[in-house]
Amino acid sequence: MAEETKTPSARVGSSGGESRPERSERPERSGPxxxxxxxxxxxPREGGRKYFRRKKVCKFCxxxxxxxxxxxxxxxxxxxxxxxxxxxxxxxxVCTPHQRRLSRAIKQARNIALLPFAGRAQ
Amino acid sequence: xxxxxxxMFIVRPDMVDEDLNKLISTLExxxxxxxxxxxxxxxxxxxxxxRVGRFNDGIFVxxxxxxxxxxxxxxxxxxxxxxxxxxxxxxRTDEELKRLDKIKKIRDxxxxxSATPAPVxxxxxxxxxxxxxxxxxxxxx
Numbered sequence: 001m002a003e004e005t006k007t008p009s010a011r012v013g014s015s016g017g018e019s020r021p022e023r024s025e026r027p028e029r030s031g032p033x034x035x036x037x038x039x040x041x042x043x044p045r046e047g048g049r050k051y052f053r054r055k056k057v058c059k060f061c062x063x064x065x066x067x068x069x070x071x072x073x074x075x076x077x078x079x080x081x082x083x084x085x086x087x088x089x090x091x092x093x094v095c096t097p098h099q100r101r102l103s104r105a106i107k108q109a110r111n112i113a114l115l116p117f118a119g120r121a122q
Numbered sequence: 123x124x125x126x127x128x129x130m131f132i133v134r135p136d137m138v139d140e141d142l143n144k145l146i147s148t149l150e151x152x153x154x155x156x157x158x159x160x161x162x163x164x165x166x167x168x169x170x171x172x173r174v175g176r177f178n179d180g181i182f183v184x185x186x187x188x189x190x191x192x193x194x195x196x197x198x199x200x201x202x203x204x205x206x207x208x209x210x211x212x213x214r215t216d217e218e219l220k221r222l223d224k225i226k227k228i229r230d231x232x233x234x235x236s237a238t239p240a241p242v243x244x245x246x247x248x249x250x251x252x253x254x255x256x257x258x259x260x261x262x263x
Contacts, residue, residue, distance in 0.1 A: 066221075067218070067222055070211075070213070112130050113209060115171050116171040
């Protein structure tokens with residue numbers, strides 16, 4: 001009884017929020033529709049950016065790490081992608097002077113086999 | 123002109139401790155005889171990030187050298203001809219150390235500056251009432 005009353009209401013308000021009873025009728029549509037409202041929890045505005053973006057800060061400035069050394073593999077490994085590439089600044093948020101030092105240190109570490117040139121460390 | 127260098131080298135993993143110590147001491151003595159100072163530390167066996175020749179591991183040695191460039195050049199030449207050494211890297215560190223010193227000094231002075239105003243400001247406020255009390259005290263006398 002309850003199901004019968006729900007399905008017509010979903011048909012009438014197809015643009016509205018009651019999409020769950022519709023799922024049984026059109027299974028292909030419910031897939032892409034489901035995650036969309038859940039994807040933008042930070043941005044309730046329609047049409048605007050739907051992702052909440054945290055302000056990126058330079059790790060070295062925040063933690064006051066001045067010496068970026070090639071020997072500190074653990075630190076450097078945080079800024080190297082899985083493929084062995086140096087992660088760009090726009091992804092990590094490191095400031096320009098520190099990225100310069102960081103990239104130099106990573107290159108030195110590669111030369112002495114502390115970090116891989118390509119791929120993961122064995 | 124003496125400068126600071128960091129010299130890291132990797133020797134093959136099957137090298138005996140005795141031979142390694144001998145190699146390190148010869149390198150150190152070659153630096154000290156030329157008028158420099160050297161201090162070394164052995165990191166021990168580590169896995170290499172990639173295969174070097176046919177080795178997957180190596181014994182890492184770090185050497186801090188304070189000497190002229192010519193001395194370092196000579197040490198590098200020796201490493202090149204020493205067969206068990208599979209890799210080495212020299213980095214000049216004196217400018218970096220200078221920079222770090224400068225930053226440290228600035229930070230320290232900032233700390234002091236933030237610490238000093240409180241004691242300086244404290245005596246000023248009691249000084250004003252004292253001056254005020256002195257004048258009435260002198261007037262009746």
